[in-house]
Amino acid sequence: MKILLTGASGLVGSAFAQSATRRGHQVTGLVGTFTGDIPGLVAKRTIDLTNETAVTGTVLEIFPDAIVNCAAVAEPGQCEADPARAQALNVALPALLARLANHLSARLIHLSSEQVFEGTSHVPYTVKSPVKPINLYARQKVESERLVQTAAPDFAITLRAPLLTGNSLTGKRSLHERLFADWSAGKTPKVYTDEIRQPCTASNLAEIMVELLERNDVRGVFHWAGADTLSRYEIARRIREHFKLSETAAPLEQITRAADPRAASKRPATLALDLKPLAGVVKTPIETFDAQLEQFIIPPAYRAWYFSS
Numbered sequence: 001m002k003i004l005l006t007g008a009s010g011l012v013g014s015a016f017a018q019s020a021t022r023r024g025h026q027v028t029g030l031v032g033t034f035t036g037d038i039p040g041l042v043a044k045r046t047i048d049l050t051n052e053t054a055v056t057g058t059v060l061e062i063f064p065d066a067i068v069n070c071a072a073v074a075e076p077g078q079c080e081a082d083p084a085r086a087q088a089l090n091v092a093l094p095a096l097l098a099r100l101a102n103h104l105s106a107r108l109i110h111l112s113s114e115q116v117f118e119g120t121s122h123v124p125y126t127v128k129s130p131v132k133p134i135n136l137y138a139r140q141k142v143e144s145e146r147l148v149q150t151a152a153p154d155f156a157i158t159l160r161a162p163l164l165t166g167n168s169l170t171g172k173r174s175l176h177e178r179l180f181a182d183w184s185a186g187k188t189p190k191v192y193t194d195e196i197r198q199p200c201t202a203s204n205l206a207e208i209m210v211e212l213l214e215r216n217d218v219r220g221v222f223h224w225a226g227a228d229t230l231s232r233y234e235i236a237r238r239i240r241e242h243f244k245l246s247e248t249a250a251p252l253e254q255i256t257r258a259a260d261p262r263a264a265s266k267r268p269a270t271l272a273l274d275l276k277p278l279a280g281v282v283k284t285p286i287e288t289f290d291a292q293l294e295q296f297i298i299p300p301a302y303r304a305w306y307f308s309s
């Protein structure tokens, strides 16, 4: 399959390029500012994805069988800091890609987030649970889901993803990489003991994306996540333990949502996803957190600190 991939330099995009190539697909990747190599691409192009004319021209020129949208402003804080840029990338871009996919009869995978839910339920959210976004990023994801599925109802899959782990191209993007950045700079990361997440690796998410693309009978909104629900503190503590770092070298400050109710009002507390109807019918395994830990590498930029600590 000829696949056009946006956000090819990002955490998920770079993982997708490798998974899709392993399955024999040809992936052309679009990047914004990244200048390094991206394993798995047959071609890489630099483009400003907020430029609708450039995006349209590129899609029509490549004429892909499938479009995979991994570009976004993927951090809630960055959305609040620059709402116009976030709206262009998180809403206008997926809507445009969906119109183009529909025009070309191309499959489309768009990524949304578990954060479309409020986070107050203690039972996992199903694909039919009502959405209730509580921050700008989540509101943009909800809007993008609606626009994508309306513009390309026969071709689009929207996949809601959880907190993602793994190894990024920059070595500075994912959760364990950020912990290493803080620890190596002598900082003590603050981690919530009462925020629950269901992490999976970007590469596992990429595997299910490729599997779904290869099936012609799947469209609509779906959930994917890991097998375990853990507090953010537990996630960080297990990363520290996995890398055999001491509490002195790699301190963690446990915090609770009650300590800052204003911040908490924009952060969903408990996000667990019900993986039906995909669970049990797809080949991609649902990963335990232990299986994820085994895949994490020491980020190259922090190796010297790691081996001296």
Ligand SMILES: NC(=O)c1ccc[n+]([C@@H]2O[C@H](COP(=O)([O-])OP(=O)(O)OC[C@H]3O[C@@H](n4cnc5c(N)ncnc54)[C@H](OP(=O)(O)O)[C@@H]3O)[C@@H](O)[C@H]2O)c1
Pocket (backbone or CB within 6 Å): 006, 007, 008, 009, 010, 011, 012, 013, 030, 031, 032, 033, 034, 047, 048, 049, 050, 069, 070, 071, 072, 073, 074, 089, 111, 112, 113, 114, 161, 162, 163, 164, 165, 173
């Ligand atoms: N990371 C998570 O924990 C998580 C959780 C749930 C859902 N998701 C969703 O999964 C998707 C992928 O997230 P991610 O974490 O992989 O994102 P990421 O690592 O932050 O990567 C974002 C990508 O978007 C590209 N991009 C941003 N602005 C651009 C522009 N103006 N023109 C061209 N490219 C631009 C970046 O390219 P350059 O770097 O080359 O500029 C980069 O490749 C997003 O939809 C996100 O909301 C992520």
